[in-house]
Amino acid sequence: MYGECNHPADSSSCNRGLPEETQTNINLMDVFNFVDLLPAKNGEEPTMQFLLEIVEILTNYVRKTFDRSTKVLDFHHPHQLLEGMEGFNLELSDQPESLEQILVDCRDTLKYGVRTGHPRFFNQLSTGLDIVGLAGEWLTSTANTNMFTYEIAPVFVLMEQLTLKKMREIIGWPDGEGDGIFSPGGAISNMYSVMIARYKFFPEVKTKGMTAAPRLVLFTSEHSHYSIKKASAALGFGTENLILLNTDKRGRVIPADLEAKVIEAKQKGYVPMFVNATAGTTVYGAFDPINEIADICEKYNMWLHVDGAWGGGLLMSRKHRHKLNGVERANSVTWNPHKMMGVPLQCSAVLVRERGLLTGCNSMCAGYLFQPDKQYDITYDTGDKAIQCGRHVDIFKFWLMWKAKGTVGFEQHIDKCLDLSAYLYDKIKNREGFEMVFDGEPQHTNVCFWYTPPSLRSLPDGDERRERLHKVAPKIKAMMMESGTTMVGYQPQGNKVNFFRMVISNPAATRSDIDFLIEEIERLGHDL
Amino acid sequence: MYGECNHPADSSSCNRGLPEETQTNINLMDVFNFVDLLPAKNGEEPTMQFLLEIVEILTNYVRKTFDRSTKVLDFHHPHQLLEGMEGFNLELSDQPESLEQILVDCRDTLKYGVRTGHPRFFNQLSTGLDIVGLAGEWLTSTANTNMFTYEIAPVFVLMEQLTLKKMREIIGWPDGEGDGIFSPGGAISNMYSVMIARYKFFPEVKTKGMTAAPRLVLFTSEHSHYSIKKASAALGFGTENLILLNTDKRGRVIPADLEAKVIEAKQKGYVPMFVNATAGTTVYGAFDPINEIADICEKYNMWLHVDGAWGGGLLMSRKHRHKLNGVERANSVTWNPHKMMGVPLQCSAVLVRERGLLTGCNSMCAGYLFQPDKQYDITYDTGDKAIQCGRHVDIFKFWLMWKAKGTVGFEQHIDKCLDLSAYLYDKIKNREGFEMVFDGEPQHTNVCFWYTPPSLRSLPDGDERRERLHKVAPKIKAMMMESGTTMVGYQPQGNKVNFFRMVISNPAATRSDIDFLIEEIERLGHDL
Structure with missing residues (x-):
């Protein structure tokens, strides 16, 4: 064909x-x-x-x-x-x-x-094809404009403003006050948070550079997204000044480890400035305990960022939002509607509790774009808040989906995905040949497991078994892709050999697709 | 209605x-x-x-x-x-x-x-609505995937690779060798160039931060785009370490000023690291003399970046590409197909002459995305080159337009736009009530001029005339927007009061639209 x-x-x-x-x-x-x-x-x-x-x-x-x-x-x-x-x-x-x-x-x-919208595509955090979101993107392309000024994107600029306010309300900031911007993805949103934190504590770095500040250190979990590390490198902190925090077996930051490392850094004369708490880690789907981390941030005067790129969507669910308890104490939050909420790529927001910092940090007052003598209220121009100049319209598809689903529609979608992951967990936790990477129900839709082919099952624990098991997931994945039937990710983590990471954000997925995946893994892996 | x-x-x-x-x-x-x-x-x-x-x-x-x-x-x-x-x-x-x-x-x-596609929309560098590009965007939204791995974007990843190679060939790098990536706009592309330059000269900054390097200084024209300044702030150099270069009356860098400032910086013990030459400034459309700047960069071992966000498109024209002579000596080039080439927003590339630097600078080796044991050649995965994680597919619309127009089609479009700007220049250079901001034919499609209403024409040069003239363009622009007939930008520049900056990148524009614009300015401004 x-x-x-x-x-x-x-x-x-x-x-x-x-x-x-x-x-x-x-x-x-x-x-x-x-x-x-x-x-x-x-x-x-x-x-x-x-x-x-x-x-x-x-x-x-x-x-x-x-x-x-x-x-x-x-x-x-x-x-x-x-x-x-x-x-x-x-x-x-x-x-x-x-x-x-x-x-x-x-x-x-x-x-x-x-x-990527196929009911059996589970390979990434962003899956699915929302029809209203798609219509929104088609319209966005047809309008082909730029978010930097109200002048050429009046409707989109206002939609962004109202949507960001709504998101801040959902986070729990009083009256939805604060600021924010849509950026080209979670990595850039996280980078914004580090920049803004630096500007808050050491505004002179903007003009004088990093040498104007003492040695600054940042903290994030060993399970957190690599974008925090990328930001540390790019913004001139250096990756060695990003201190990795230990986690419990479920991949959640151990707050005592944070405090110990803060004290240690201070003793060395460094200045602890920024803590990233992850709400929904990439591999385990773990939620760091935000309230306990916030206590430590307050005690030591550090910026608290919550990277909810993956887990932020759970704020829309009355049943699951408790996993982000304390998020209202964050100074900034990354939240990617293009992940758990099923909005087409790209759609990521960084939200900031204190007004004025985004502009203070990024404003360069370019006269040719942001003329003060325009006929409209120029506080609506967004360009001076951004590290970008031109900025793609990412808001419309999200706004349109919100109109079409309502807040309740997002909630239903999220609850359904989490139900499906609980179904998967229940199905495989005691199934022969399957082993969970960590015990207990998943916090997010991430279900991490090994599949052990019959030929390995009788092998004793040890290097040989580990080495052979390490090769199983890549082989099954390769066969899956060659046969084209389904797609799911795998990776090693720390000292754990390659395992499958199943994630469910696809609105098309049903229990039958979960069943199919498991049977497909067994079919492809049985004779390895 | x-x-x-x-x-x-x-x-x-x-x-x-x-x-x-x-x-x-x-x-x-x-x-x-x-x-x-x-x-x-x-x-x-x-x-x-x-x-x-x-x-x-x-x-x-x-x-x-x-x-x-x-x-x-x-x-x-x-x-x-x-x-x-x-x-x-x-x-x-x-x-x-x-x-x-x-x-x-x-x-x-x-x-x-x-x-923004209307034949009389001249407000930004990005205008027009290309139908094939639009179709490309509709398809991109429908495919809804992510550029970070070959695994989930095989066709788009290859299209990006081939298109970047073609662009490097057009720049003039031998066999199109080198590297590059599409980024979410020219500001981010320029930021990449500064990051890569720093990594080339001081790779230890990636791990140790800016304090591991001596005091680094960057150079760019006073007429250059503010994104170089944003990058200096964001990446930890500090805006004070970005040294602005004087320009001639046409807005082109004076190479002798660069050399003098390099020497001065060295005498202070600073390390001159990076020079940005603009190919097509935002307001005047000026092309810095790249060859003379390249000589100085070679002499003092500095990175040469060419910001061709706006002017890069002229490389497609045999008639106009001489304006970028020397671009092949650059270490990196920003080139935004979404500006002069009429590709829908966003479409910006940063091209790098030396292979390996992009990856060296940005790689964090995230095991969960970039598994070394995949079944395909993982050198095709692009995620480790980027400061982003997820990355929107910006290539397809551009690739599709290139297929549909051929290189010759882009050339024709660019030649036509430059012809139109020459027509505008000829029309107004001696027209009553119009005054050019700088003498001589424009290098790019930027035509900068004042319109002086009859009531001001007899006023002697001086503060009163300047103050009143400063208010004319904003007033006309406001009326233009209220009546909705056309849109063109204005701004002050240095000590020059508000003037109109006409730019033509819109493929729909014709001479009659240029005539209309001039008549409209006269109609709206006559009684001011």
Whole structure:
């Protein structure tokens, strides 16, 4: 099957470079190329025709994404795709291609990609394909504007402002007061938090550089996201000044370890400045005890950031938000709606409790963008808060989804995902061949486990068993991808050999998909 | 006219919250809400219906965007939009809205926005609405994946790699060798360049922080983009260690000033590390003399970055690329296809001549993402090069446009825009009431000028005239926005009072639109 053109609704304009059996309706596209599209004088008809052909390709893809009888992916190695699959040529050339060929290219791009919305795609924290969110992105692209000024994005700027306020209310800051901005992902949001903390305590670093401050140290869990480390390197702290905190067996920071390390740092003459508490770690889905960490931050006058990139969504659930108790005591919070809340990529917010810091930290007063003599209230311009200049409109899809689902809709989605992970946990905790990486019900949707093939089960604990078990998950994953039936992640952690990390944020997933995953792991791994 | 529903093709589903005359076909949407969409069991029909309704709204918007009889914008103040325009309610609520209302919200969002693709929108460096680029964005949203691994974005990762190589070839690096990455905008791309330079000269800063390095200084033109200053602040150099270079009357760096300031810095014991040469400044569109700056960088062993965010596109034009002569001597280059090349926002690349630096600088080896034991060649994973973790797919729309236009299509677009700016320059350089901010043909499409109303023309040069002239551009701009006929930017620069900065990157613009702009400025400003 080529280009997946065998669906009746998919029969348009694939008549070039295709095997004969898929050559179907010859239509308008045959004779047009890009110069015939708008803004060409008579470009309206071909433009509408072209866009509708694209939409047909996309809606077919959407349909198939949710069809369990289709594969999650059709895997090929880089060299295979680079050599050109059945005429799919990735190379760019000097001369234009016809619009007909462009449509074929679009089809092929989707064919060789990964269906991240497929009910059996569990590979990342961001999964699923929300239809209202998708519509929001299509509109955003069509509006094609920039968040830096109210002048050219009035509606989006206001939507961002109202949504950030709502998020701050949900965090629990009085009257939703504070500040915030949408950024191109959780890593950048976390970077903002470190920058703002530094500006709060040592504003002179902005002008004089890091040498104007004493030796500053930051703290984060050994299980936290690597973006805190990236920020330490990028912002000039140095990764050695990021001190990793010990965790309990569930991957939660041990507050006493934080206090001990703060005291130790102070004794060395360093200045403890910033603590990151993770709400939902990447691998274990652990929630650090925010209240206890906040006590220590208050005692030693440190900035408390909560990285809720993954776990922030649980704030929408009355049943699960207690896992973030104390978040209202944070100075800043990262929260990625593009993860647990199912908003299309990219959608990440950093929220700041104290007003003025974001602008103070990042403002450079560029006269050509942020003219003080505009006719409207320029406090609505957001550009001077950002480390970016141009900024993509990430708010609209989120705003539109919130309108369509209501707060209750997000809550239902989150509760459902957590129920599914409890179902998975119950299913495998005592199942033969499965072993949990840590004991007890998962706090988030992360379920971490080893699958041990029969051939290893009788081996005694020891290096040989460990080495062989370490190779099992990669092998099963490779076979999964080759067969294209499902996708789930694996990784080692500390001294633990490779294990599967199952995460559920996909609104399309059901118990039957969880069952399928487990059976698939057993099927593929049985004879290893 | 409400919601612009009077177009025959626009007659769907606006029957709630609308004045009676626009209540038309009642259809499927009336009874559905988001829970009826896919992945709901029988969600396919309402999903397709909903998406087609959205597409109808969007294609109508596209049609009108290119229609000169429509306004560029329908301006309202923030408080007006916040109060709710004719039922357009921006507030989020706990309970879901119907899909019908969602469609109305989409319509309203577009109605109160700004048509950045309109032939008379000249307000920013990024303008226009390329139809193939738009199709590319729609597909990107539908694929909804993430650039960090080949595993989940095989096709997009390869497209990025091939496109970056092509861009490096065009820059002139032998065999297109080197490295690079697409980032969320020019400011972040410029930030990358400073980080990489620091890593090249002082790799220990990554682990030990800025205190491990001597006092480092950076150089950039007083006319350069403020993102270099933002990077100096964020990365811990401090803005005082960014030394501003004097420019000639055209806004180009004076190389002798650079050398003098380098020598001065060295005499103070500072270490000159990084020079930014701008290829196409934001306001004047000036091109710094790269070859002469490169000579000085080589002499004093400094990193040369070329910020071609705005001017990089000229590399595609055989006629204009000489303005970037010497760019092949740069260590890194920022180039934003979303500006002069008309690619939808966001699309920015940073290109690096030396392989390995990007990864060396940013790698944190996160085991849970970048497993060394995958079944494919993991050198294709890009995540460890980035300061981001998740990364939006910005490549596809650009790749698709390149396919559709060919290199020659970009060249034609750029040559046409520069021809138009020459036309504008010729038209106003001797026109009564107009005065150029600097003499001579513009290097880029930036044309900077004052319009002096008749009432000021007889005033002698001096403070009063300056003060009154300073207020003219903001007043005209405000009236322009209120009437919605066109949009162009203004700003002061140094000791020069507010002037208009006309830029042309919009593929829809023609000479008649330039004529219109000038007449509109005269019409609105005549009686000031």
